[in-house]
Amino acid sequence: MPHFLIQFAQQHEEFRLPELEALATIEDVQMTYDPNDYSLESPFLIVEIESAEKAALLLKRAILIKTITELWGKADSWDGLIAKVQEHPERWPQYLDVSFKFSVVTFGGTIEHKDKAPLINRFAFTGFMGKIDLKTPEEEFLLIADYGIDPDVTVAHTFYMGRLVGHGKRELIDKFNVKKRKYIGNTTMDAELSLIMANQALCGPGKLVYDPFVGTGSFLMTCAHFGAMTVGSDIDGRQIRGKGKASIQSNCEQYDLKGRVLDALVFDVCHSPWRKIKGGMFDAIVTDPPYGVRAGAKTLGRKDPAKQATEPRMAVDEGVLAHLLPDYVPPTKPYEMSEVVADLLMFAVKNLVRGGRLVYWLPTVTEDYTIDDLPTHPCMELVANCEQAFGQWSRRLITMEKVADWDGEMGLGAPTGDMNTSKTGPNQVGHFGFRDRYFAFSAVENAKRKKELKEAYQRGGPQAVAAYMKELEARKKEATTAV
């Protein structure tokens, strides 16, 4: 089978292979590669795919793939590369007359402009006679030099040559850029991750996708972009309605997705009004459950069960039942993160079709996390578990697939890992009490910050302090945009 070189984006590294696998599943592309060839520290991976046409299918909605190139040679020097390419002259004739260009691509290093033309000219042996067209060539050939991620290395260690198959769809990140979106909230997920989630969920035409913690509706948009019909719910109706002209509705209009975003409803997913059907209603569930840091998770009920009304209550001064008033808002109580996640998984077991996927974020305390933290169910298989780290805490994008029908009884299963090696007790998962522990970090952080500020002042006076504050802002921004 022909070899292809994938160049990934060098970020969200843990998400790249799972997305590639999801894309291959969506497009039904047979693909093989050696997992030992793959490293989080390199953007390159060589895969074997039946044809360039099939390889191109992987690009249709790829977020973390920059390019795929039909590989004509790989070596540890330009000389070696030329020798490799010359081994297969049978590849060249079909491109003899097409318009073309050569591009030089580097990773982790640079090749000066003046050196590029002589380099390209060394490949004149291919004998291409078509017009050189720098803007819209029929074919583009790449010369790639990989210097690696070590900034101290100034010499490339691997060289590739090939014919460009195409680019991924990274421009979608800009299209769905949160900064350009009319309606967002303070927990709105960034565009790139929202799009990756839609891929993980295998969203596509004909599917029905549900977000039970819909908030301002990011996933309704990205999943609908790939063709799915989407529906969401939230216990907080204010989020759905938005303010003035900014709402989920206005976002649908902005992205021209009104026909695919079916509805957003107000309810608590713990008390869900979805009709139960055998075989499941939803083809995917894509969600970011409230972590309880900026938007505390809530469920219907009262903290003190003794105070919970069991009969309708009269409204004060109104002479009517309180819950019938148009502005009635039922009482809510805090919803512990570990319960949210367990309930979500059970909801998926009951309401997903077989083969349907659950894609959700799980916040974890880095030092306590073990694989045991993931709730499991015999009907659900773990497909991917990708970490986005923020120092002391991180969040993980969990992808599960429903692989068996639910028998109507079976509850959540035992954790997957070895309980004896778990740092947390069986009833105390790593995200238990996440909110309190998140704020405990702040206290430690503050003390550390004070100390660092003092050191900065001693080191370089006000200038060093200013530089330190700037760095701090950047760090803070990175951490909080994710919460």
Add this chain to the structure above:
Amino acid sequence: MRLITHNMLQCHVKGCNANNFPLELQEVVLEQEEAELNEDFLRNMLGKIEYEALVATCLKLDINDLPAAMPADAAYNDEFLQILHRVILETHIKSGKMVCPNCQHIYAIRDGIPNMLLAEHEV
């Protein structure tokens, strides 16, 4: 709220487990809004829709376009899919009430958004 969504909802008040579907639409304001036909999606939903309830609900709203029984060749019957599309995906309920035929709980729809929250004594 679209009629397809209405067809997916049932009353979920604690203890209300029978005769809780479909919710009866009252005092509704309807709006037609064109949407792109998505045949794959309609086919996916054929087995998920409660067709009888859908027809009954439509008749009460004076929407008489759907055949009383789903055609045997529904999945590839273009004319039927077109009607179904118009009814369940292009018909929106802008405001009104959904009343449970069993426990009489009223779910209000405002600005096209249904409020399915339960009262304190209903959870």
